[in-house]
Amino acid sequence: MARIQKKGNSGAAKNYITRTRAVKKLQISLPDFRRLCIFKGIYPREPRKKKKVSKGSTAATTFYYTKDIQYLLHEPLLAKFREHKAVAKKIARALGRGEAGDAARLEKNLVPKVKLDHIIKERYPTFVDALRDLDDALSMLFLFANLPSSDYVPAKTISLCQRLCHEFEHYVIVSHSLRKSFLSIKGIYYQATIQGQDILWLVPYRFVQRTGGDIDFRIMGTFVEFYTTLLGFVNYRLYTSIGLVYPPKFNAKMDEQGGELSAFQLEGRSLITNGTATKSDTPAVINPEAQAIADKIAAQPDAEEEEETAVAPVEAIEDENTEGIDKFEVTAPDADVLPQPEASSAEVASLFAPFTFFLSREVPRAPLEFILKAFGCKRVGWDGSLGDGAFTMNESDPFITHQIVDRPSISTDAPDVPETGKGSATAPKAQWPRSTMPGRTYVQPQWVWDCLNQGKLLRPDLYAPGAELPPHLSPWVKPKAGEYDPTRALQEQELEGEAEAAEDEDEDEEAAEASDEEMGGAEHDTDGLLNRESSVEAGEGMDVADSDDDDSEDSEDSEGDAKDAADEWDGFDSDAESDISEGEAARLQHQRELEAEATGKKLEPQVETTKSKNTAIRKKAEKKRKQEQEERERQKMMLSNKKRKLLKRIEYGTNKRDVEAENLRKKRRRVEKAKAAAEAV
Structure with a gap:
């Protein structure tokens, strides 16, 4: 007859052990147990069936693998921890007796050193x-x-x-x-x-x-x-x-x-x-x-020897760095995108080698020094207030080719700095950028990071002091199809009819704002009129007319209003014409041509407004998208229920991504519009 197994002595209950039992088994304190687990790389584990492991208990408990704890029993650090505990007791006893010298001696000579x-x-x-x-x-x-x-x-x-x-x-x-x-x-x-x-x-x-x-x-x-x-x-x-x-x-x-x-x-x-x-x-x-x-x-040339050599022009160096790299252009919109060749590690390593950089005191010196030296630059100078070890601390050194600054640009029409007087030994120093050195390139710190990530020298004028910098993007995130890409132009990412719809919305908003202002002014005038009428007392400055006169005046007012309304209506407006179908528009155009031929007059070309053009393009895009949606729905009907649910989840993620990209494009469109308006002013 087989032996009866006791509950909790096999299976998952045997493979796991609680933290309390592990500490008792190792005979060390809880802080030492945590320290030992960190050193050995042992971490808590979560059992699949926690109730079986904890023998029916549902309390929050930390579990470890039993084999890991068994492995810790043979660790030499356990002896070090026990020796440290014994010495700590002796030191505490000495301090309790007031023997501070003995305690210091014990701590200096007997405390074991832990080596890992x-x-x-x-x-x-x-x-x-x-x-x-x-x-x-x-x-x-x-x-x-x-x-x-x-x-x-x-x-x-x-x-x-x-x-x-x-x-x-x-x-x-x-x-x-x-x-x-x-x-x-x-x-x-x-x-x-x-x-x-x-x-x-x-x-x-x-x-x-x-x-x-x-x-x-x-x-x-x-x-x-x-x-x-x-x-x-x-x-x-x-x-x-x-x-x-x-x-x-x-x-x-x-x-x-x-x-x-x-x-x-x-x-x-x-x-x-x-x-x-x-x-x-x-x-x-x-x-x-x-x-x-x-x-x-x-074999690399020394910094002092390179000082004597002339520095090549920046344009020629940029041409040399980009001359040997070809780019594979896409021949068709649906063609495969070939991987672009990248610069070799030797070329990237010598990216900043020909230059001499000077770091202004407002830029972070440590990261810039590290990056510039890692990419071949052997001559990095900075202001004396940033520390020792610079190639040069003289900002007017003629060998400096690039200076990294992070200050706002000062307008050239700023008032001159007055002199301090006749008795002053030195005149006040001119503020930057009046003291710029000729032939030196001034850039902001982001230029270094963008050149590093793209593996080539970028245009320094885009990173000039005071200029609006390009977006600094993570080099580990590559833009995917359908997502918003801030490096591309907005027109390249917009969907068909999206720009026209945005223009129509802006025009409608402007018209609504204008109408609200007019209505506000009208209400203001009406309120004023009502106030004036209410301020007039009964019988003061008023002519009481008979009922017949009132009826005649009302009829005249109604006829005048009808006439004004007839004068105001002069055919369908652009919105109404945009609602007419293409066949109806062609018929009306043919009718105009026949009338012009019969009367012998020259047919005046119909001026199509921008709003009508945008509306036509938008409606055409909406019609196309609606047809695609209907075709997609018909294709869904041929799928099984399981595949239809899977496709639904995929479309949910795609729609969420498209909505997010559309919101970002809308935000960028507003920013560009505001920027254009500010530049126009």
């Missing part, structure tokens, strides 16, 4: 696995690098995050791995392609961060502790793969003066950085592919 090296190797068996999991790590570390120090976030952690992030940015600059970037409300998105893996991370803007009290920094600090170890391993592997020494030399004094990226000096075999050739102490055996990349980087 073995966990990194367990979770990421290959380097590609670590690169795939680098998105969240970079976003978290860049966030903590911009936070102010507090009791929850110590300055030591912030400094470590900043150092690791700058080291990673240096690798992206040297390897030219950056591909796309986007300015969003949350921050700046970057995407780099490293060893075939696309890595996307978010960098917040450098504002004063206000941390709320509802944030659990202990959990976030645990993630930061793990991610710093991970990024340290990744940076070491990336640096050594291209023949660079890790960690790079760090100049603390320059960093204190705001050097940031310039505070790090890269070293490698025959690698030239900042005009100094340095040799590394790396072993003689190096990957030949990595050595080839390092030699290529070392």
Whole structure:
């Protein structure tokens, strides 16, 4: 006879374990359990049949896989946590006795140090696995690098995050791995392609961060502790793969003066950085592919040598960058769209190489410096108030070809700045743009991001200071058929008859507003008349007429009104003519021709108003759409009930998308109309 199985000892009830039982099994505290799960990558699980797992209970319970908890029993970190707990008891006992010196000695000598090296190797068996999991790590570390120090976030952690992030940015600059970037409300998105893996991370803007009290920094600090170890391993592997020494030399004094990226000096075999050739102490055996990349980087001309060479004109450089790329044009409207060839990585990497940029003090220096250097620019200067490490801090340097500004343009007819007097040593400095340098291109910061995303140099006049900028769109979202595309002209996206219908609506609205104003004026006059009549007392200034006179006056008024109405009616208006069918319109035209031939008069051409044209086009488009809708309904009748419901859901989504696109086109049409009216004034 088979053994009777007890309930809850097999199946789903055995595969899951509650958090309380897991903590008791591991014999650690709940904070240590959470920390250990974050390090090992173990997360709560939701059973399919929660009632069976919890033995009929419906209370909110957190479950884990039993195998995951069993796997944690052999973790070496458990011993570290228990040692830390024992030392914490000794420190608390010493503080209770008032022995502060003993407590400090215990904390300095006996507190165990937790190392996560073995966990990194367990979770990421290959380097590609670590690169795939680098998105969240970079976003978290860049966030903590911009936070102010507090009791929850110590300055030591912030400094470590900043150092690791700058080291990673240096690798992206040297390897030219950056591909796309986007300015969003949350921050700046970057995407780099490293060893075939696309890595996307978010960098917040450098504002004063206000941390709320509802944030659990202990959990976030645990993630930061793990991610710093991970990024340290990744940076070491990336640096050594291209023949660079890790960690790079760090100049603390320059960093204190705001050097940031310039505070790090890269070293490698025959690698030239900042005009100094340095040799590394790396072993003689190096990957030949990595050595080839390092030699290529070392062969690049130095910044000081490039100062002596003349800068080529911008127009010629733009022609060179776009000369070798062909575009496949569509021969027919229904033909297949061929994929357009893109510029090679070498061309994109040297996008800003021939230029010398100067950053004004109002633009964000850190992201612009990173992007410009990642795309080949070796000469980036900025104002001295932005920090140390600039190529030049002199705004009037003749080698500067582009200056990035973000100030409103000042009208040329502004009054001159008065002199300070005879005793003044220096005259007041002229305001921008009066002090613009000849031959220099002034652009807004968005020009850099748009050039980066499109892989080519765009027209700088569209991004001139004070100009209305083109829409800044996400490079990861491609417009689909039927959706609104802000980069295309409005006429290319409008449906047949949509523009005419919009014009008719605008005219009707204007006519309605005009009629409302007239009616308002009439009511005002009527009210005034009534007030005047009511102010006259009975028998004062009034002639009382007989009933016969009143009847005669009423008849004359009615005849006059009828005559005025007859005079006002002079045939059908344009709206009535537009309602006439095409056959009736042709018959009336033929009748006019016969009358003109009989009388010998010349037939005057019928002037068709714009409103009648728009109405005809709109009605034709509506008729066409109605026929298409009827044909679609007839085709639906041949489908089964299941397929008809599926098609209905598809049409619901399509109609929703079309309505949204139409609303956006309507909004853009109003904006363009208002802009045209403002320019006309």
